[in-house]
Amino acid sequence: MIPISFDYEAPESIEDAIRLLGEGGEEAKLLAGGHSLVPLMKLRLAAPSLLVDLRRVPGLRGVESSNGGGVESSTGGFRIGAMTPHRQLELSPELGLVSRAAATIADPQVRHRGTIGGSVAHGDPASDLPAVLLAAEAHVAATGPDGEREIAAEDLFQDYLTTALGDQEVLTHVSFPDISAYGSGYEKFNRRSEDWAMVAVAALVRVRDGVCEDVRVGLTHMAGVPLRAKATEDALRGQPAEAQAIAQAAEQAAEGTDPPGDLNSTPEYKRHLARVLTRRALTEAAGVGG
Amino acid sequence: MSRAVRVRITVNGEPREADVEPRLLLVHFLRDTLGLTGTHVGCDTSNCGACTVHLGGEAVKSCTILAVQADGSEVRTIEGMASDGALHPMQEAFWANHGLQCGYCTPGMIMVAADLIEKRPDASEAEIRHTLEGNLCRCTGYHNIVKAVQDAASKAREEAGAAS
């Protein structure tokens, strides 16, 4: 199980990376940590003719607060370099929901190498971070031949393994807005701890005076793309942060989803899981006991 | 045919250099190019962890990394764990606690466990088990592997205590 032959470049600037992607044409691919791409190449499900490795490109690693400097708390929002490995996020509890979700990805070895940029750009609906980006209303920054642009998470994930990123665009950063006023919950369901999510739910709730002022729920692996559970969000917004209201809202978590079944799940089961996990994630996010 | 790429990788403290096909996996660079066969291959899908080595001081799966990606890096394999004829404490602990049977998953287990305990010698059983989630063993049921890691951790703590 080894990849088909390809050429390899490791440019030292974004500009060179973009140029190489252009020269390489459609069959050129960016390589970050390689933990989404290389497994597919080994199984020969992907066969790029050129890999452009971003490892030497400066400025793509690490977390900084949006107002510059380090991140002691997530107040003010933060920006994560695309080449930042999951492990670094896992070891940064101040990143809250992002850190918690990153800690559940695969296993430690994969988290040491897999990156947020690679994971997001791959657009796998079973990945943990895309739904987190959706719930947090994050943006990604991408640089291409025509310069830099920002893409909102809700516009990024277009179809199964398909994102809005152009062939010659390099995802450079993921920017999270200030979510410090939100409580968070992350519920991932899988058979084994190292497995992809059968279903996962990322929840953010801002509670003021006992009322759910804002509610955001991201769903993983409930369709060909990560989704927001809009019906649940709408149902809970303005409601008291109490178990009953949460349970009622969570009943609508599977609305508008189109989950794929497989050997270990059925669409019906996954919809059920989405409801249960949404309730649990919201319960935690809203700080409701029990 | 692709263009060969020169890689320079320091393996177990020794600088090594070779022209490699870009598709050469790090595990095959170690095993076939350098003859370091202690690192094993047990699956095609990054699940089993038998190929675990340290890259830049972190446990990684060398079957999912291209040798060219490791260019300029430091790699440590199971062959580099013992020094001056003395076993690494994690090797010693696996031996003392019967943490291996057929031995095939063992190098990967030792590498991932050593990485954990170097960084967090106070890891709980739950944390140890969670850390081993990317390494499959069919012989031991993991019981004695976990025991070995706990043993090595407690010795590391004692040593740290004695040193401070």
Place this chain on the structure above:
Amino acid sequence: MSAVEQEAPARFVGRSLRRKEDPPLITGKGRYVDDISLPGMLHAAIVRSHEAHARIVSIDASAARERADVVAVLTGEDLDDLLAPLPMAWVPPDVEVKAPEHWPLARAEVCHVGDPVAVVIGEDRYSVVDAAEEVLVEYEPLPVVVDMEAALEDGSPLVHESLGTNRSHEWSIGGGDLDGAFADAEVVVERRIVNHRTAGTAIEPRGTIADWRQDSLTLWTSTQIPHLVRLQLAGMLGVSEDRLRVIAPDVGGGFGSKLNVYGEEVLLAHCARRLGRPIKWIETRSENLQTTTHGRDQIDYVRLAAKRDGTITGLHVKILQDLGAYLQLLTPAVPSLGAFVMSGCYKIPAIRTDVVGVYTNKFATDAVRGAGRPEATHLVELMVEQLATELEMDSLELRRKNFIPKEDFPAEVASGVIYDSGDYHASLDKLLEHVDLDAFRREQAELREQGIHRGIGFSTYTEICGLAPSRIVGPGGFGLQGGFWESAIVRVHPSGAATVFTGSSPHGEGLDSGFAQFVSDRLGIDPEQVEVIHGDTGTGPFGMGTYGSRSLAVGGESASRAAGKVAEKARRIVAHMLEAAPEDIEVADGRFQVRGSPDKGMTLAEVAGAAYIPEDLPEGMEPGLEETSFYDPENFVFPFGAHACICEVDVETGKIRVVRYVAVDDCGPAINPMLIDGQVHGGVAHAIGQALYEQIAYDEDGQLVTGTFVDYALPTAAELPSFETDRTETPSPVNELGVKGVGEAGTIAATPAVVSAVVDALRPLGITFLDMPLTPVRVWQAIEQARTNGGAGGSAPAGSRPGDGAAPDGGES
């Protein structure tokens, strides 16, 4: 009085010494097949069918052959000079087994996904994979049958048209008045129990290197049975056995999956002879899940007859065994090992097991850790639970009531085998010392108040192992084509160190260490002075290999006996030199010394010196100090034990967590308790894997759905708890060491304990029966269905037809 009993207390037997095997394995110096490289070595990749059933219309290998890095591409017709197809070793008297020819490369037709069609041989590991993709095979699809019950229906597609049926064979074993038992039964419980297909998945995949030089072949292969591979290769290749040497180097686990003669071994040998260069083939994990033997895969239609007071009076089991498309070495024999011990721990006067072998378009099943016995324990223990539910009795009381009492041993059971020794009550009592059942029931009730569902499940098992004796297992008995003894040579070197050559062929069990402990005790030396050599047909005596928990009880006994013969000769030498009587010489404190005069004695090194420089040996004694034993036991051995499992079920999602697992096992006196515990841990984890996580699944087109470790879900450390183990020690009268095997015990015992724990947790929801694997979705479906049924008794497990105990084809055959 046996020789062992004459000796002074053991210095090493019974101690948890650390293993001799480990230093190379923990330092990266192990030598598995893929670690071996030979000068000029070529690499092979195999082109496999992606169709489950098809006629091969054409194979176009021209593009692959034209590549500069490819040396040869061979297809089925290139193997015409093989003298025999792949072997199947079970030819029972009076049973006709309809078997297809099975060649290393398919001829004209492929019958399962992964069926090898061509082999590409080239200069390096990577390029042969590229070239294999360039071999173009045109297939004409044929109808596919995947489900074994469907395969027995009239009009089913045939896996092998030439056989005219998918039914390979039928076979029965049993004893007692079964019809009478059911006629007089006060209660009859019936169940259809599915024991699904799994894989052995040693973490080292298979691999083979063939090196043919000057009319001699050396074959390194990852196998449990090097001598048998050599014997079979000789026949297939038409080469005298003495020209073949088969070496099992370090083997990275077997679990039955390497207890076979595989097509690739023959293919590599054939190609190396033809091309005149050594060739290596290393299996990928994807290939391993496709074409290394699977295990289990039987449907059991079970009927249990009993009296109202709980006395079990009869058991009828009809087994449908899914063979897959071909018969590997032991495929059809597997359920029979279960049939021998269908009594479990119970005194059941009448039992019959009827086996029907069924072909389907899947890869062959064969032995996987336990081989037939896990299936038997599973169904017997679940039926006991079902009966307890039916009678509203405590299931442990029911077990105790029916246990074969200690004083009955040796005990002949209905299948005709004789259980050698046992004390089932003691085993269960010891288990309950660890598990405070009353306390658990209180805790369980409290947790249920909080909505937490925990349950406890039990399994009391007995198994048959130590395969041997030849007269029962062999051609005239059970029908396996071979002898089932084991061999050993113990050679004491002039320096006093010893080498043991054994016909056993371990792959992780710790055999070197265990053997060294009793051999060193017998010879008065340290285990460090005992080297154990195995797995090489070029060095040791012919041997049968390691499987069926036989290596200690048969191979170990053989080594012990050879060491005993050496000790006996040493005694005579010492007696002669010290002018004492041989019967007064004992091994104590690391010396051969005169009983009562510890100052008078000799070390083994001194004895060896005298034996190799024969200046003063007893009259007529040959020089040297080396003995051989070929040991064929009089009976099997029957380990047993009692296990308990506590599981917690998330009833909202169906996910199960094993909270606690306690195992009490009895494999006779312990040689090395640490090794026993290790075997139990691994066996239990393997069975938890089957019960909760693992499944080989094909879709209706015969495509393998679980073809990588992403989908074939071995449990990891994060899914399992630490285990609690304890032992009782009931010696076997069969061998001098008194030992029984333990390699499969955990796997044989654990699945019913896990399943019963889950059922116990879910009983308040109206669930009384579940089939494996207990995946979350299936558990959730069962809960939903039970809720729909208003929590009425009986059960509604996914993929199962409870209460449908009658066999679909022919019923009472």
